[in-house]
Amino acid sequence: MTALKEEIDREALWQAFSDETLLADLRDFVAKEIRPEADRIDREDYYPTEIVRKLSRAGYTNYLIEKEYGGSGGTYADAASIFEEIAVASAAVGISLITIFQAQTMLRKYGEESLKKKWLPKFGEGLLASYALTEANHGSDIRTLDTKAWRDGDDWIIDGEKHFITSGSAAEFYITLAETDAGVTVFAVPGDAPGVSIYDGENSATFGLRNGPHMNVVYDKVRLPADHMVGTEGKGVRQAATVLNHSRTLAGAISNGVSRAAYEDALAFARDRRAFDSRVLEFQGIQWYFSEMLTEIDSARLLVFRAASALDEDHQVIRWGSEAKLKAGEVATQVAVKAAQICGAYGITENAPFSRYLRDAKAYEVAGGSNEILKNTIGKFLMPVAGIEKKKPK
Numbered sequence: 001m002t003a004l005k006e007e008i009d010r011e012a013l014w015q016a017f018s019d020e021t022l023l024a025d026l027r028d029f030v031a032k033e034i035r036p037e038a039d040r041i042d043r044e045d046y047y048p049t050e051i052v053r054k055l056s057r058a059g060y061t062n063y064l065i066e067k068e069y070g071g072s073g074g075t076y077a078d079a080a081s082i083f084e085e086i087a088v089a090s091a092a093v094g095i096s097l098i099t100i101f102q103a104q105t106m107l108r109k110y111g112e113e114s115l116k117k118k119w120l121p122k123f124g125e126g127l128l129a130s131y132a133l134t135e136a137n138h139g140s141d142i143r144t145l146d147t148k149a150w151r152d153g154d155d156w157i158i159d160g161e162k163h164f165i166t167s168g169s170a171a172e173f174y175i176t177l178a179e180t181d182a183g184v185t186v187f188a189v190p191g192d193a194p195g196v197s198i199y200d201g202e203n204s205a206t207f208g209l210r211n212g213p214h215m216n217v218v219y220d221k222v223r224l225p226a227d228h229m230v231g232t233e234g235k236g237v238r239q240a241a242t243v244l245n246h247s248r249t250l251a252g253a254i255s256n257g258v259s260r261a262a263y264e265d266a267l268a269f270a271r272d273r274r275a276f277d278s279r280v281l282e283f284q285g286i287q288w289y290f291s292e293m294l295t296e297i298d299s300a301r302l303l304v305f306r307a308a309s310a311l312d313e314d315h316q317v318i319r320w321g322s323e324a325k326l327k328a329g330e331v332a333t334q335v336a337v338k339a340a341q342i343c344g345a346y347g348i349t350e351n352a353p354f355s356r357y358l359r360d361a362k363a364y365e366v367a368g369g370s371n372e373i374l375k376n377t378i379g380k381f382l383m384p385v386a387g388i389e390k391k392k393p394k
């Protein structure tokens with residue numbers, strides 16, 4: 001299957017939105033380091049530490065970090081291409097990078113200088129990180145939390161437990177939320193701080209986006225220096241939402257990578273499989289599936305790259321990012337289903353990759369902002385547009 005897929009003219013199929021040199025180097029890396037491992041990562045559900053460290057050495061995990069902190073100071077448009085190319089091979093590797101990106105974005109946007117100087121350069125050295133918001137009783141709604149934090153002299157003490165934490169089995173650093181007297185607040189927690197532990201909870205194993213169990217993270221009266229409170233006390237929900245609004249575009253890029261992979265595999269199969277003295281691809285009904293899927297994938301890709309430009313321009317980030325993730329997530333699930341259908345019985349076998357594509361695509365319709373929450377967010381954008389609220393949309 002893989003060999004057949006290599007014959008597809010991908011460059012004709014998928015418009016490039018970034019510099020060809022960047023993409024060529026990355027595609028070589030993906031073909032050599034990620035694609036051969038993708039199926040095993042999914043089946044065995046482990047964090048791909050070696051691959052992520054290699055991606056880091058190649059400069060992909062700190063691509064957006066400013067040069068003064070050791071990064072490349074790259075654009076979101078290029079970052080979207082990077083996430084998409086990686087996810088064509090493995091969405092699990094893609095989401096491993098997303099949690100790193102979320103943690104560093106919180107520091108870049110809201111961290112004190114001392115915190116940025118301490119932690120941001122470490123991302124260039126392969127620091128693995130998680131973005132730990134969700135709790136057993138607080139998922140979409142994080143306006144109140146069971147994890148608490150309080151002052152002890154100059155330090156902070158944080159106490160509680162987080163659930164569903166992606167990359168939690170390997171993380172060396174967490175960005176997390178806890179409630180203080182002023183409200184929900186962001187904290188940076190080193191993984192080796194006394195009192196931090198992880199365990200594989202009852203619901204940690206998911207059927208999609210399997211980069212290791214989505215761990216429970218326990219903070220047992222963990223002591224943190226004053227500058228590890230990130231941003232403004234009590235403004236944690238807004239800060240967390242801002243970071244999510246940035247990562248949603250890249251999550252959309254991952255979903256598009258899954259769509260592309262499913263499309264290419266089905267196209268290779270339909271070209272080579274024969275029925276009724278004809279190639280399956282020559283049946284008009286099958287061509288229509290491919291035409292519809294291509295139109296949908298193109299729409300989702302254009303939206304993601306529009307959203308990435310919005311991030312680079314700092315204009316209408318919330319609207320474009322939400323639309324991009326919503327569209328790309330829905331398209332990936334639909335494409336994975338149709339691609340399996342086109343491949344007949346082979347499409348349903350465990351040997352075929354369509355189960356992984358479908359499970360990854362579906363999981364991303366919940367993780368990082370469910371479809372329903374994205375629609376609510378787009379709905380909020382409409383209020384000032386319709387003149388109901390005065391505040392200008394950002």
Ligand SMILES: Cc1cc2nc3c(=O)[nH]c(=O)nc-3n(C[C@H](O)[C@H](O)[C@H](O)COP(=O)(O)OP(=O)(O)OC[C@H]3O[C@@H](n4cnc5c(N)ncnc54)[C@H](O)[C@@H]3O)c2cc1C
Binds near residue numbers: 099130132376
């Ligand atoms: C694969 C995966 C990885 C994850 N990784 C992380 C991670 O790294 N860090 C982290 O903090 N969390 C993570 N999560 C948790 C994820 O963020 C939550 O699952 C998500 O926020 C939804 O919360 P919930 O599951 O508690 O659903 P609930 O909040 O209980 O919602 C249940 C349903 O109701 C809908 N709903 C809720 N509120 C509204 C509303 N106002 N209007 C309309 N519909 C609504 C939801 O969309 C959902 O369909 C992950 C989840 C998955 C599946």
